[in-house]
Amino acid sequence: MIPLGSCTMKLNSASEMMPVSWPEFSSIHPLVPKNQINGYMQLIDELENMLIAITGYSAISLQPNAGSQGEYAGLLAINAYHKKNGDNDRDICLIPRSAHGTNPASAKMVGMKIIPIECNAEGNISISLFKVMF
Secondary structure (H helix, E strand, O other), X not given: OXXXXXXXXXXXXXXXXXHHHOHHHHOOOOOOOHHHOHHHHHHHHHHHHHHHHHHOOOOOOOOOOOHHHXXXXXXXXXXXXXXXXXXXXXXXXXXXXXXXXXXXXXXXHXXXXXXXXXXXXXXXXXXXHHHHHO
């Protein structure tokens, strides 16, 4: 399942979304035995390895598929990184008031303190107000 939101729909063209709706991809049961998904695993492994080669990253995750889930996963990773390095006080997330509603929700779900940042008429962070705040 790919929970679609405005971000996902803007960033994924119909030609990219069509294959994931094919029964050959979309009808697999989530609890299927591992020995019955060799083709899936080969496809996933090959794609991950190609993306690793292209980006130079040490690893790639193909999940999650939706923007809101990606944002949540990213904040979980950032939070875990800080905790692993003993930076337990790094728990503040600055979020522009013009941000999508999922932004503060994701930060709250991760356990971060949310500080809204005022924006100018164009929706950009107001640097002058930002400087006053900090």
